[in-house]
Amino acid sequence: MSLDVSPELLDAAERGEVSDPEFVDCVRTSLPYAWELVSRVVEDLAGSDAEVADNTIPPPSEAARGQLLRALASDAIRGGLERHFGVKLAFQNCHRDAAFRLSAVSGERYQRFISPRGQLLNQSPELRDC
Secondary structure (H helix, E strand, O other): OOOOOOHHHHHHHHHOOOOHHHHHHHHHHHOHHHHHHHHHHHHHHHOOOOOEEEOOOOOOOHHHHHHHHHHHHOHHHHHHHHHHHOEEEEEEOOOEEEEEEHHHOOOHHHHHHOOHHHHHHOOOHHHOOO
C-alpha cells in the first residue's frame, strides 16, 4: 500500500474531493523518507540561483527506496508534491530525484535530464538491480 490513509481522510475522499493540503499531509506522514528527500532537494534549489537541484545518493534501505518509488511513480503523489513545493520533479533510476524551477522545464537542462540519453548516462553496475 502506498499511503497510510486515516479513516477520516478516506471518508472525506469517498464523499468528494480532498484538498491538496490534506493529501500532501497524508503523503508526508506515509512516506517520510521520500518527503525528507524531496524537501531537501527543494531546499537546495531554493537556496541557490541554479535552475535544478538533485540527489545522487542511493536510499539507505529497500524500504526507503520503495517510498521514493511510490512517491515519484504516482502521478497523484508527484503532482501533489510539485504543487506543494512549486517545482517540477524529475526522476531517474530508483534514487536520482531532481527539482527544477518551473521556469526551467522548457530549458535544455531539464530536457537533457528527462531524455533517454540522460537515463542511459545515469546507469551504473551498482544501480542495475535497484
